[in-house]
Amino acid sequence: MSYKMSQEQQIAIEERFARVFNDKSFKERLSSADFEKYINAKKKLSFQKHDTIFEDGETPKGVFVLEKGAAKLSKSGAFGKDQILRFIKEGDIIGYRSLLCGENFQAKAEAMTDIEATFLPADIFMSLLEVDPQLSFVMLQKISYELGESSNTITFLAQKTVRERLAEILLLLEQKLGVDPEGFIKISLTREEIANIIGTATESAIRLISEFKGDNLIEVDGRNIKILNHDKLMKLGHVVL
Numbered sequence: 001m002s003y004k005m006s007q008e009q010q011i012a013i014e015e016r017f018a019r020v021f022n023d024k025s026f027k028e029r030l031s032s033a034d035f036e037k038y039i040n041a042k043k044k045l046s047f048q049k050h051d052t053i054f055e056d057g058e059t060p061k062g063v064f065v066l067e068k069g070a071a072k073l074s075k076s077g078a079f080g081k082d083q084i085l086r087f088i089k090e091g092d093i094i095g096y097r098s099l100l101c102g103e104n105f106q107a108k109a110e111a112m113t114d115i116e117a118t119f120l121p122a123d124i125f126m127s128l129l130e131v132d133p134q135l136s137f138v139m140l141q142k143i144s145y146e147l148g149e150s151s152n153t154i155t156f157l158a159q160k161t162v163r164e165r166l167a168e169i170l171l172l173l174e175q176k177l178g179v180d181p182e183g184f185i186k187i188s189l190t191r192e193e194i195a196n197i198i199g200t201a202t203e204s205a206i207r208l209i210s211e212f213k214g215d216n217l218i219e220v221d222g223r224n225i226k227i228l229n230h231d232k233l234m235k236l237g238h239v240v241l
Contacts, residue, residue, distance in 0.1 A: 010175070013145055016138045018091055021065065026132075034131055041124040045117045047071075053109035053117075054095065060105060062121040063095040069115035070177060070187050073107040084197050086149070087112075087187070089177055096139065097146075099125065112187055160238070165198040166208050167237030170218065174227055188223035 019025060027035050045064070047053055053064060053071060071088040085107055088094050098105045099122055120128075129136050160168070170185070177186045189197075195205035209225075212218045217233055219226040227233060 009145060013138070013141050014091055017093070017142060020132075020134050020138050021093070026128075029132055029134060030128075031131075034127070038120075038124055038128065041121050043119045045119050047111040047115040047117065049111055049113055051111045051115075053111060053115075054105050056105055056108040058105050060095055060099040060122060062119055063093055063099060063125050064109075065093045065118045065120070066090050067116045067118060069111065069113040069117075071109050071111050071115060073109055075107045082108075082196060084193060086146075087173070087176055093142070096125070097143070100143075162198055162200045162204060163208060164237045165200075166194070166205070166212070167217075167233045168239050169194070169197050170212075170225065170227060171230070171233055171237065171239055179226070182226070184219075184221065184224040184226045188225075190223060 023039070026038055030038065044067075047069075054060075056075060066088055068090055070090070071094070073085045073088065073094070074082040075085055076082055088109070094109055095105070129139065173187070173189075174185050180186055191206050191209065192202045194209070195202040198205065200208075209218070209220060213220050215232075217227070217229050217236070219228055233239075
């Protein structure tokens, strides 16, 4: 899958989900009784940076829709080292996969910034899927897209060099999380977190970031990174446009 196609698909699915999953849209499609259940059941929750939203192994009690902020899903691996699986940003929904599978959470969700979220209890979310075909369809699209992303991640880790992986992950982080007014990727990651994502030692990630900076591919300000040359990064990471 090309970088451009992946980006276009992601945006289209996010836009469809946003159009379907909101109070106004639900009110138009649901019966009065179902809409009332939804309104009375949903809760507004707040999390501070580094707070745990849910733990790996915890029983799902519902789903979370991020209204503001960003989070990460991670899995503890060998020797207690965390593996970041994916990032969650404003408008995303988390917790539904384990809920639909009837299993405990298979990853930990942690706030990377202060977060405001809507929590929807499991029984209400499942009821909405049963009575609302549009919601069911867009959730099916999200699951299918994320399954494709997981498959791409396996190929990414197995077939690319660490240098190629860093180039690609910087492009994907910018795509998924966006940039601030100065052009820096919105979420600042530690060198250890970047090393974790690309599957290498922290020292190797530090060295590669320094090399990318020296080659004028990126600008670095502490933990913040700005991409300066997208074309060269795409060629370096063998990312197809």
